[in-house]
Amino acid sequence: MTLPDRLLRRVRRIFFQAIPTVLGIVILNFFLLQFAPGDAADVMAAEAGSATVETMADLRSRFGLDLPVIHQLLNYLNNLAHFSLGYSPRYGMPVAELIGQRLPGTLVLMSAALLFALTIGVVLGSLMAQFSGRLPDRVLSVGSLLFYSVPGFWIGLMLILLFSVKLGWLPSGGDSTIGSNLTGFALLADKARYIVLPALSLSLYYLAIYARLTRAAMLEVKSQDYVRTARAKGVSPLRLVLRHILRNALIPITTLAGMHIGGMLGGAVVVETVFSWPGLGRLAFEAVMARDFSVLLGILLLSSFVVIIVNATVDLLQAWLDPRIGESR
Amino acid sequence: MTALLDVRDFSVAFGASQPVKGVSFTANPGEMLAIVGESGSGKSLTALGLIGLLPRHAKTGGEIRFDGRNLLGQSERDWRKIRGRDIGMIFQEPMTSLNPVLTVGEQITEVLRIHEHVDRKQARQRAVELLELVNIPEARKRVDDYPHQLSGGMRQRVMIAIGVACNPKLLIADEATTALDVTIQAQILQLLDNLRRDLNMAVILITHDLGIVAQWADRVMVMYAGRKVEEGLPEPVFTNPYHPYTRGLLGASPRAESGHHYRQGPLIEIPGSIVSATGEKGCAFRPRCPSAQASCGFAVPPLRQITEDRLAACPFTPTSFVSHVHDASLRS
Numbered sequence: 001m002t003l004p005d006r007l008l009r010r011v012r013r014i015f016f017q018a019i020p021t022v023l024g025i026v027i028l029n030f031f032l033l034q035f036a037p038g039d040a041a042d043v044m045a046a047e048a049g050s051a052t053v054e055t056m057a058d059l060r061s062r063f064g065l066d067l068p069v070i071h072q073l074l075n076y077l078n079n080l081a082h083f084s085l086g087y088s089p090r091y092g093m094p095v096a097e098l099i100g101q102r103l104p105g106t107l108v109l110m111s112a113a114l115l116f117a118l119t120i121g122v123v124l125g126s127l128m129a130q131f132s133g134r135l136p137d138r139v140l141s142v143g144s145l146l147f148y149s150v151p152g153f154w155i156g157l158m159l160i161l162l163f164s165v166k167l168g169w170l171p172s173g174g175d176s177t178i179g180s181n182l183t184g185f186a187l188l189a190d191k192a193r194y195i196v197l198p199a200l201s202l203s204l205y206y207l208a209i210y211a212r213l214t215r216a217a218m219l220e221v222k223s224q225d226y227v228r229t230a231r232a233k234g235v236s237p238l239r240l241v242l243r244h245i246l247r248n249a250l251i252p253i254t255t256l257a258g259m260h261i262g263g264m265l266g267g268a269v270v271v272e273t274v275f276s277w278p279g280l281g282r283l284a285f286e287a288v289m290a291r292d293f294s295v296l297l298g299i300l301l302l303s304s305f306v307v308i309i310v311n312a313t314v315d316l317l318q319a320w321l322d323p324r325i326g327e328s329r
Numbered sequence: 330m331t332a333l334l335d336v337r338d339f340s341v342a343f344g345a346s347q348p349v350k351g352v353s354f355t356a357n358p359g360e361m362l363a364i365v366g367e368s369g370s371g372k373s374l375t376a377l378g379l380i381g382l383l384p385r386h387a388k389t390g391g392e393i394r395f396d397g398r399n400l401l402g403q404s405e406r407d408w409r410k411i412r413g414r415d416i417g418m419i420f421q422e423p424m425t426s427l428n429p430v431l432t433v434g435e436q437i438t439e440v441l442r443i444h445e446h447v448d449r450k451q452a453r454q455r456a457v458e459l460l461e462l463v464n465i466p467e468a469r470k471r472v473d474d475y476p477h478q479l480s481g482g483m484r485q486r487v488m489i490a491i492g493v494a495c496n497p498k499l500l501i502a503d504e505a506t507t508a509l510d511v512t513i514q515a516q517i518l519q520l521l522d523n524l525r526r527d528l529n530m531a532v533i534l535i536t537h538d539l540g541i542v543a544q545w546a547d548r549v550m551v552m553y554a555g556r557k558v559e560e561g562l563p564e565p566v567f568t569n570p571y572h573p574y575t576r577g578l579l580g581a582s583p584r585a586e587s588g589h590h591y592r593q594g595p596l597i598e599i600p601g602s603i604v605s606a607t608g609e610k611g612c613a614f615r616p617r618c619p620s621a622q623a624s625c626g627f628a629v630p631p632l633r634q635i636t637e638d639r640l641a642a643c644p645f646t647p648t649s650f651v652s653h654v655h656d657a658s659l660r661s
Contacts, residue, residue, distance in 0.1 A: 225425040231382055232420075233440040233491065234413035243439075247430055322430050323475040 007316055014312040025304040026080065026297070030073050033293045039065050040089050040291045063089045076297065085301070086294040090287075095298040099280070103302070105175055106279035109272075110264045112199040117206035118257060122250075124207075125214020126241065132219055140211065148208035156201035156274040163197060170197055173276040198275040202268055206260055210253060217249035224248075251322050258314030262307040331397075333358045333498055333531050334379070338391035339401075340555075341374050341383060346607075349374050350555035351391060356531040358498065361522070363534045363546035363563070365578070369603045371555040372535050376503045379533070380418050381408035396498065414444040417492030421504035423484035427476035433460070433487045434472035440494045459490040463520060482513035489520065496528055503535045518545050539582050543567055548638075551575050554603055554613035557632065561639040571641035573618045574599070612643070620645065 041059040045051030060066040064075060079086050085095035124140055131137045147155075164172035171177075175194050182190050221227065222245055230244045269281035280299055287295040318325050332355035341349035349371040356362045364372045377383050379393060381400065393400040400411065412418075420426045428436060437459055438452035447455065453472070460468035463486040476484055485505065492500050502521060506514040522545055525532045534546060542549050543563050551559040551566070551574065559572040570576040577599035601617035609615060611626035618625070622645075632640045 225420060225422050226428040228382065229420060229426045229488070229491070230428065230439075232380055232412055232418040234409040234411070234443050235439065236409060236443075243431075244428055248428070323432075324429060324477050 085298040113203035117203040121207045121210025124211040128215040129218035144208040147204040261310045335394040340390040342388040361532045363542040366552035370552040417497040419505040559641045
């Protein structure tokens, strides 16, 4: 079977598996959130400080919170069927719009961090494998262990201290210079300056994981018979590493990176907070505190989509990397 | 005729231990030389030494003269020019010796593209021809297959195609048929035999299967504990073995007519193990030898020229102790 055929078959299968998965996630999340004490009306009333029983009942009926739970769920599903994520009582705007504002920020931060972690991690891991047991390997091992164990927010704070406070090279927070009215390339350069520190502090932990994993995977592949075969063919060292060793070693790394994307989407809260980065993580956190369940459900739904899409991409990537995957089914 | 390969006093050492202790042999163009011996005799290390793939910390000694120049001590860059082009190698495990993520075509064209100035299209055409040469049916379709889509015998054919792709002068087959079942073994050996005749290529067959040696080899060399103990034409070596180790090996090969069967009693074996050779001052085989004398422990017995093309490293004539052999092998 040729490569496009294999890939097409996988895409079809993934699509049909995704529908029940997403539906299950929505319903499960909906009921889970019902367990949380209080609702949006409680929070709003508490913040206003002067709510009467009547105004609270009014709020509840306005947001549909007074309906039976099953009714609320059906309402939500009905909305979803019409491609609407509902309305946020707190922010006073449609959830889709709210998420739409925050999503690009998170995606940019996430992809910058992941890209950096992957490239540098794989390069460092390859170096470690190449020099295994010798000084460069030892130094890099200690370094990666350090980044693996130090929490991201602390790294973030230290980076701010060094690059923003002491050296003054990079901004300490936000995602662009306010009121600068830049366009084109200048705007891009300005945004790039703002993303360096948050992306760096988010990525160092993952970088350490990828470096260590690459090292282990490459050392394992290196002892395989087919590497010896390649050497017996007169393959040069660089080609040996790139074509024969690294390609086989990349398979476990893609699996792990795929899992991390899902985690990063919601797990960037801390870094987003430290750098006041307008992303989804912070929105989700605020939504929890305000019991703004429609926003939270929207974010969870989106996250599940991202995870499913990423998993599918990783599946396809692996089917491309390793022809043995996805052949017999 | 000058020999294509002339190995002189070749040794391999890892720190204090010396698994190959100075072997000398030659191989002529088009000749099939078999190297036999049990695990640990140093035959595979010798083979890896011939292609420069010993572990980095291995210390080598002696000379490997190939086509008139010494390969030992040359740079890694020079080794790479020889590997795959002048000397091809096939390994034991066809299941794991091919890269699982590359098509067989990609793996064959790789060696062509490294050593010969061919473009992608020509290389692919050559790969198809090579697959046809090693008798793979529907070569044009198979060239895009991945190794896991082929059987063990097919994969070993692909390995051979890679090994002979650049018309090497020497092909080393390190236990190349051990992992295959018997009918496939015969096919692969027949193929190697045809190829060496067609391409005038010397083949070094490393094996512990004496049946293969008797049937296919032009010359056989028996190794024990890092040394050559006997060498000659297969016929005389097997009908009239000079060295007690060769006799032991022959005695330990189960044969239909011998009447021994593992259901009736233990199979015949050489008593002891090759480990006993460690630290032995005299003949390495002395601890296991049924006819060892006191003098065997003094010094390593030198290779004696028995007849024109027969060498053996035992000072005693076989007739004097033929009868011991059977007793000894049954003793354990």
